[in-house]
Amino acid sequence: MHHFHPLKATKVSRETNDCIHIAFEIPENLKYKFSYKQGQYINVRFLFGEEDLRRSYSIINAPSEDHSELEILVKHLDQGKVSTYLNHELKLGDIVEVMAPSGHFYTHYNATNEKTYVGLAAGSGISPVLSNLKEALYQEPKSSAYLFFSNKSLNEIIFKKEIDDLVQKFEGRLKVIYLLSREKHFEDELFEGRISPEKLDLLFQRFTDIPVQESTYFICGPSEMIKGIGNYLKKDKKVPSLQVMYEYYAAPDDAENSEMSDEFKAIPNLESMVTLIIDDDEYSFHLNSKKKSILDQALDDKLPVPFACKGGVCCTCKAQVMEGEVFMEKNFALTDDEVARGFVLTCQCHPTTNVVMLNYDV
Ligand code: FES
Structure with missing residues:
Protein backbone atom coordinates (compact mmCIF):
# COMPACT_ATOMS: atom_id res chain seq x y z
CA MET A 1 0.00 0.00 0.00
CA HIS A 2 2.95 2.36 0.56
CA HIS A 3 4.84 1.48 -2.59
CA PHE A 4 6.85 3.81 -4.74
CA HIS A 5 6.04 4.12 -8.43
CA PRO A 6 8.38 5.33 -11.17
CA LEU A 7 7.02 8.61 -12.60
CA LYS A 8 8.45 10.67 -15.42
CA ALA A 9 9.28 14.35 -14.87
CA THR A 10 7.43 16.24 -17.59
CA LYS A 11 8.25 19.71 -16.34
CA VAL A 12 11.36 21.01 -14.62
CA SER A 13 11.27 24.76 -14.53
CA ARG A 14 12.91 27.33 -12.32
CA GLU A 15 10.31 29.23 -10.33
CA THR A 16 12.60 31.48 -8.26
CA ASN A 17 16.35 31.50 -7.51
CA ASP A 18 15.98 28.73 -4.96
CA CYS A 19 12.80 26.93 -6.00
CA ILE A 20 12.15 24.47 -8.81
CA HIS A 21 8.69 23.63 -10.18
CA ILE A 22 8.37 19.96 -11.19
CA ALA A 23 5.51 18.05 -12.81
CA PHE A 24 5.23 14.26 -12.94
CA GLU A 25 3.16 12.48 -15.54
CA ILE A 26 0.59 10.05 -14.13
CA PRO A 27 0.18 7.10 -16.49
CA GLU A 28 -3.35 5.86 -17.13
CA ASN A 29 -2.82 2.64 -15.09
CA LEU A 30 -1.81 4.64 -11.98
CA LYS A 31 -4.51 7.32 -12.11
CA TYR A 32 -6.67 5.63 -9.49
CA LYS A 33 -3.72 5.32 -7.10
CA PHE A 34 -2.62 8.89 -7.64
CA SER A 35 -6.03 10.52 -7.32
CA TYR A 36 -5.65 13.07 -4.56
CA LYS A 37 -7.33 15.67 -2.43
CA GLN A 38 -6.37 19.33 -2.35
CA GLY A 39 -3.55 20.04 0.10
CA GLN A 40 -2.12 16.49 0.07
CA TYR A 41 1.55 15.65 -0.50
CA ILE A 42 3.67 13.02 -2.20
CA ASN A 43 6.82 11.32 -0.95
CA VAL A 44 9.78 10.91 -3.28
CA ARG A 45 12.64 8.48 -2.76
CA PHE A 46 16.27 8.68 -3.84
CA LEU A 47 19.01 6.18 -3.23
CA PHE A 48 22.37 7.89 -2.79
CA GLY A 49 24.79 4.98 -2.38
CA GLU A 50 23.67 3.21 0.79
CA GLU A 51 21.39 6.06 1.79
CA ASP A 52 17.65 5.76 1.22
CA LEU A 53 16.45 9.36 1.38
CA ARG A 54 12.78 10.29 1.28
CA ARG A 55 11.15 13.69 1.25
CA SER A 56 7.57 14.94 1.23
CA TYR A 57 6.41 17.69 -1.11
CA SER A 58 2.94 19.22 -1.24
CA ILE A 59 0.93 19.01 -4.44
CA ILE A 60 0.22 22.38 -6.01
CA ASN A 61 -2.63 21.30 -8.29
CA ALA A 62 -6.26 21.20 -7.27
CA PRO A 63 -8.29 18.06 -8.04
CA SER A 64 -10.65 20.10 -10.24
CA GLU A 65 -7.76 20.87 -12.57
CA ASP A 66 -6.23 18.52 -15.14
CA HIS A 67 -5.31 15.15 -13.67
CA SER A 68 -2.64 13.97 -16.05
CA GLU A 69 0.18 15.50 -14.00
CA LEU A 70 1.07 16.12 -10.37
CA GLU A 71 3.00 19.29 -9.68
CA ILE A 72 5.27 20.09 -6.76
CA LEU A 73 7.59 22.90 -5.73
CA VAL A 74 10.98 22.07 -4.23
CA LYS A 75 12.90 24.69 -2.31
CA HIS A 76 16.65 24.23 -2.27
CA LEU A 77 18.04 23.75 1.24
CA ASP A 78 21.79 24.22 1.78
CA GLN A 79 22.39 20.83 3.40
CA GLY A 80 19.55 19.04 1.60
CA LYS A 81 20.77 16.26 -0.69
CA VAL A 82 17.36 15.62 -2.22
CA SER A 83 16.43 19.27 -2.68
CA THR A 84 19.86 19.98 -4.18
CA TYR A 85 19.49 17.09 -6.62
CA LEU A 86 15.97 18.13 -7.63
CA ASN A 87 16.96 21.78 -8.01
CA HIS A 88 20.19 21.30 -9.92
CA GLU A 89 20.35 17.86 -11.51
CA LEU A 90 16.88 16.62 -12.37
CA LYS A 91 16.18 16.79 -16.10
CA LEU A 92 13.06 16.60 -18.19
CA GLY A 93 12.19 12.93 -18.79
CA ASP A 94 14.03 11.65 -15.69
CA ILE A 95 12.27 8.98 -13.67
CA VAL A 96 11.64 9.58 -9.97
CA GLU A 97 10.21 7.14 -7.44
CA VAL A 98 7.01 8.62 -6.04
CA MET A 99 4.52 7.33 -3.46
CA ALA A 100 0.77 7.89 -3.89
CA PRO A 101 -0.58 11.11 -2.30
CA SER A 102 -1.53 11.27 1.36
CA GLY A 103 -2.18 13.82 4.10
CA HIS A 104 -5.23 15.55 5.50
CA PHE A 105 -4.63 19.26 5.14
CA TYR A 106 -8.01 19.83 3.50
CA THR A 107 -11.66 20.41 4.16
CA HIS A 108 -14.69 19.15 2.24
CA TYR A 109 -16.30 21.48 -0.23
CA ASN A 110 -19.93 21.70 -1.20
CA ALA A 111 -21.36 23.62 -4.15
CA THR A 112 -24.10 25.20 -2.00
CA ASN A 113 -21.65 26.68 0.53
CA GLU A 114 -21.22 30.43 0.76
CA LYS A 115 -18.06 30.65 2.81
CA THR A 116 -14.85 32.62 3.12
CA TYR A 117 -11.51 30.80 3.01
CA VAL A 118 -8.33 32.54 4.15
CA GLY A 119 -4.91 31.25 3.08
CA LEU A 120 -1.88 32.31 5.13
CA ALA A 121 1.36 31.22 3.51
CA ALA A 122 5.05 32.02 3.74
CA GLY A 123 7.45 31.18 0.89
CA SER A 124 7.26 27.57 -0.25
CA GLY A 125 4.37 27.02 2.17
CA ILE A 126 2.20 28.32 -0.67
CA SER A 127 1.80 24.90 -2.37
CA PRO A 128 -0.84 23.21 -0.19
CA VAL A 129 -2.55 26.53 0.60
CA LEU A 130 -2.94 27.37 -3.09
CA SER A 131 -4.23 23.88 -3.86
CA ASN A 132 -6.93 24.31 -1.21
CA LEU A 133 -7.98 27.81 -2.23
CA LYS A 134 -8.18 26.82 -5.91
CA GLU A 135 -10.36 23.81 -5.13
CA ALA A 136 -12.65 25.93 -2.93
CA LEU A 137 -13.13 28.42 -5.75
CA TYR A 138 -13.77 25.69 -8.34
CA GLN A 139 -16.15 23.70 -6.14
CA GLU A 140 -18.07 26.49 -4.42
CA PRO A 141 -19.23 29.18 -6.84
CA LYS A 142 -20.68 31.30 -4.01
CA SER A 143 -17.60 31.17 -1.78
CA SER A 144 -14.67 33.58 -1.82
CA ALA A 145 -11.05 33.43 -0.73
CA TYR A 146 -8.32 35.66 0.61
CA LEU A 147 -4.64 34.85 0.30
CA PHE A 148 -2.08 36.58 2.52
CA PHE A 149 1.26 35.52 1.11
CA SER A 150 4.65 36.60 2.46
CA ASN A 151 7.95 36.33 0.62
CA LYS A 152 11.33 37.96 1.03
CA SER A 153 11.20 40.17 -2.05
CA LEU A 154 9.11 40.89 -5.13
CA ASN A 155 11.32 38.67 -7.32
CA GLU A 156 10.96 35.79 -4.92
CA ILE A 157 7.17 35.67 -4.89
CA ILE A 158 6.47 32.06 -5.79
CA PHE A 159 3.82 31.41 -8.49
CA LYS A 160 3.09 35.14 -8.80
CA LYS A 161 1.96 34.81 -12.40
CA GLU A 162 -0.33 31.86 -11.69
CA ILE A 163 -1.77 33.58 -8.64
CA ASP A 164 -2.38 36.84 -10.53
CA ASP A 165 -4.06 34.84 -13.32
CA LEU A 166 -6.31 33.16 -10.76
CA VAL A 167 -7.36 36.58 -9.44
CA GLN A 168 -8.54 37.42 -12.98
CA LYS A 169 -10.12 34.05 -13.53
CA PHE A 170 -12.18 34.09 -10.32
CA GLU A 171 -13.13 37.75 -10.74
CA GLY A 172 -13.83 39.33 -7.37
CA ARG A 173 -13.82 35.99 -5.51
CA LEU A 174 -10.08 35.79 -4.84
CA LYS A 175 -8.19 38.64 -3.19
CA VAL A 176 -4.45 38.37 -2.81
CA ILE A 177 -2.28 40.43 -0.50
CA TYR A 178 1.47 40.03 -0.96
CA LEU A 179 3.74 40.90 1.95
CA LEU A 180 7.48 41.40 1.58
CA SER A 181 9.78 40.77 4.52
CA ARG A 182 13.12 42.00 3.16
CA GLU A 183 12.29 44.59 0.56
CA LYS A 184 10.46 47.89 0.72
CA HIS A 185 8.31 47.92 -2.37
CA PHE A 186 4.80 48.92 -1.38
CA GLU A 187 3.98 52.44 -0.16
CA ASP A 188 1.84 51.02 2.61
CA GLU A 189 3.80 49.69 5.60
CA LEU A 190 1.03 47.20 6.26
CA PHE A 191 2.43 45.07 3.44
CA GLU A 192 5.94 44.92 4.86
CA GLY A 193 7.17 42.16 7.16
CA ARG A 194 6.13 38.64 7.95
CA ILE A 195 2.74 37.26 8.80
CA SER A 196 2.46 37.41 12.59
CA PRO A 197 -0.49 37.67 14.97
CA GLU A 198 0.08 41.45 15.22
CA LYS A 199 0.23 41.79 11.44
CA LEU A 200 -2.87 39.66 10.97
CA ASP A 201 -4.72 41.82 13.48
CA LEU A 202 -3.90 44.90 11.37
CA LEU A 203 -4.84 43.10 8.16
CA PHE A 204 -8.23 42.14 9.61
CA GLN A 205 -8.77 45.79 10.58
CA ARG A 206 -8.07 46.80 6.97
CA PHE A 207 -9.96 44.03 5.18
CA THR A 208 -13.18 44.28 7.09
CA ASP A 209 -15.17 42.06 4.70
CA ILE A 210 -13.42 38.97 6.14
CA PRO A 211 -15.83 37.34 8.61
CA VAL A 212 -13.00 36.45 11.00
CA GLN A 213 -14.84 33.97 13.22
CA GLU A 214 -16.73 32.24 10.42
CA SER A 215 -13.85 31.87 7.95
CA THR A 216 -11.84 28.69 7.38
CA TYR A 217 -8.06 29.15 7.53
CA PHE A 218 -5.26 27.27 5.77
CA ILE A 219 -1.83 28.03 7.25
CA CYS A 220 1.55 26.81 6.01
CA GLY A 221 4.96 28.29 6.75
CA PRO A 222 7.63 28.18 9.47
CA SER A 223 6.52 26.51 12.69
CA GLU A 224 6.62 29.72 14.74
CA MET A 225 4.25 31.34 12.26
CA ILE A 226 1.85 28.40 12.37
CA LYS A 227 1.84 28.29 16.16
CA GLY A 228 1.55 32.06 16.62
CA ILE A 229 -1.26 32.52 14.13
CA GLY A 230 -3.04 29.34 15.17
CA ASN A 231 -3.14 30.49 18.80
CA TYR A 232 -4.16 34.01 17.84
CA LEU A 233 -7.09 32.78 15.73
CA LYS A 234 -8.30 30.17 18.19
CA LYS A 235 -7.70 31.99 21.49
CA ASP A 236 -7.98 35.70 20.69
CA LYS A 237 -10.41 35.57 17.82
CA LYS A 238 -12.39 32.55 19.06
CA VAL A 239 -12.30 30.80 15.68
CA PRO A 240 -13.41 27.16 16.19
CA SER A 241 -10.44 24.76 16.00
CA LEU A 242 -11.92 22.81 13.09
CA GLN A 243 -11.75 25.96 10.98
CA VAL A 244 -8.02 26.48 11.62
CA MET A 245 -6.03 24.03 9.52
CA TYR A 246 -2.27 23.96 9.28
CA GLU A 247 0.51 22.00 7.67
CA TYR A 248 4.03 21.88 9.09
CA TYR A 249 6.89 21.37 6.69
CA ALA A 250 9.41 20.70 9.43
CA ALA A 251 9.13 19.66 13.06
CA PRO A 252 9.02 22.67 15.40
CA ASP A 253 12.23 23.06 17.33
CA ASP A 254 11.17 24.65 20.57
CA ALA A 255 10.68 24.24 24.29
CA GLU A 256 7.52 22.22 23.91
CA ASN A 257 9.49 19.54 22.09
CA SER A 258 11.94 19.15 24.94
S1 FES B 1 8.05 9.38 8.91
FE1 FES B 1 7.04 11.29 8.80
S2 FES B 1 5.74 11.25 10.57
FE2 FES B 1 6.93 9.43 10.74
Missing part, protein backbone atom coordinates in the same frame (compact mmCIF):
# COMPACT_ATOMS: atom_id res chain seq x y z
CA GLU A 259 9.05 18.90 27.39
CA MET A 260 7.84 15.95 25.35
CA SER A 261 11.31 14.42 25.64
CA ASP A 262 10.99 14.67 29.43
CA GLU A 263 7.81 12.63 29.16
CA PHE A 264 9.77 10.07 27.19
CA LYS A 265 12.31 9.84 29.98
CA ALA A 266 9.50 8.91 32.38
CA ILE A 267 8.25 5.84 30.48
CA PRO A 268 8.99 2.39 31.99
CA ASN A 269 12.21 0.68 30.99
CA LEU A 270 11.15 -2.69 29.57
CA GLU A 271 11.80 -5.23 26.85
CA SER A 272 8.99 -5.62 24.38
CA MET A 273 8.08 -8.02 21.58
CA VAL A 274 6.90 -5.77 18.74
CA THR A 275 4.93 -7.20 15.81
CA LEU A 276 4.23 -5.17 12.68
CA ILE A 277 1.65 -5.99 10.02
CA ILE A 278 2.81 -4.67 6.65
CA ASP A 279 1.06 -5.59 3.40
CA ASP A 280 -0.57 -8.61 5.11
CA ASP A 281 2.77 -9.99 6.36
CA GLU A 282 3.78 -10.08 10.02
CA TYR A 283 7.26 -9.18 11.28
CA SER A 284 8.40 -9.38 14.91
CA PHE A 285 11.43 -8.08 16.82
CA HIS A 286 12.56 -7.34 20.36
CA LEU A 287 12.90 -3.69 21.35
CA ASN A 288 13.84 -1.90 24.56
CA SER A 289 11.37 0.88 25.35
CA LYS A 290 14.15 3.43 26.02
CA LYS A 291 16.17 2.78 22.89
CA LYS A 292 15.26 3.26 19.25
CA SER A 293 11.85 4.16 17.88
CA ILE A 294 9.81 1.28 16.46
CA LEU A 295 10.39 2.62 12.93
CA ASP A 296 14.17 2.92 13.39
CA GLN A 297 14.41 -0.64 14.68
CA ALA A 298 12.26 -1.90 11.79
CA LEU A 299 14.52 -0.07 9.31
CA ASP A 300 17.63 -1.56 10.97
CA ASP A 301 16.01 -4.96 10.47
CA LYS A 302 15.40 -4.06 6.79
CA LEU A 303 11.62 -4.38 7.10
CA PRO A 304 9.52 -2.73 4.35
CA VAL A 305 8.10 0.00 6.60
CA PRO A 306 6.85 3.24 5.04
CA PHE A 307 8.52 6.47 6.16
CA ALA A 308 9.66 9.87 4.94
CA CYS A 309 10.40 12.71 7.40
CA LYS A 310 11.15 10.65 10.55
CA GLY A 311 10.19 13.79 12.48
CA GLY A 312 6.48 13.30 13.26
CA VAL A 313 5.42 15.68 10.49
CA CYS A 314 4.50 13.80 7.32
CA CYS A 315 2.28 10.94 8.59
CA THR A 316 3.76 8.38 6.15
CA CYS A 317 4.73 6.01 8.98
CA LYS A 318 1.19 5.93 10.41
CA ALA A 319 -0.05 2.63 11.88
CA GLN A 320 -2.83 1.54 14.20
CA VAL A 321 -2.19 -0.04 17.59
CA MET A 322 -3.86 -3.47 17.63
CA GLU A 323 -2.40 -4.73 20.90
CA GLY A 324 -0.44 -3.23 23.81
CA GLU A 325 0.54 0.42 24.25
CA VAL A 326 3.17 2.78 22.92
CA PHE A 327 4.48 6.22 23.84
CA MET A 328 4.52 8.74 20.97
CA GLU A 329 7.16 11.44 21.38
CA LYS A 330 5.93 13.99 18.84
CA ASN A 331 2.90 14.37 16.65
CA PHE A 332 2.48 17.19 14.17
CA ALA A 333 0.46 15.17 11.71
CA LEU A 334 -2.29 13.02 13.22
CA THR A 335 -5.65 14.56 14.07
CA ASP A 336 -7.15 14.20 17.57
CA ASP A 337 -9.69 11.85 16.09
CA GLU A 338 -7.00 9.59 14.63
CA VAL A 339 -5.13 9.51 17.94
CA ALA A 340 -8.37 8.58 19.72
CA ARG A 341 -8.80 5.70 17.24
CA GLY A 342 -5.37 4.33 18.12
CA PHE A 343 -3.31 5.65 15.22
CA VAL A 344 0.33 6.47 15.93
CA LEU A 345 3.39 7.73 14.10
CA THR A 346 5.80 4.83 14.34
CA CYS A 347 8.86 7.06 13.82
CA GLN A 348 7.96 8.59 17.20
CA CYS A 349 6.84 5.45 19.05
CA HIS A 350 8.39 3.41 21.83
CA PRO A 351 6.70 0.33 23.32
CA THR A 352 5.43 0.70 26.90
CA THR A 353 4.02 -2.83 27.28
CA ASN A 354 5.75 -6.19 26.87
CA VAL A 355 3.76 -7.01 23.76
CA VAL A 356 2.87 -4.52 21.04
CA MET A 357 1.22 -5.12 17.68
CA LEU A 358 0.87 -2.37 15.06
CA ASN A 359 -0.93 -2.55 11.73
CA TYR A 360 0.29 -0.44 8.81
CA ASP A 361 -2.39 -1.77 6.45
CA VAL A 362 -5.31 0.28 7.81
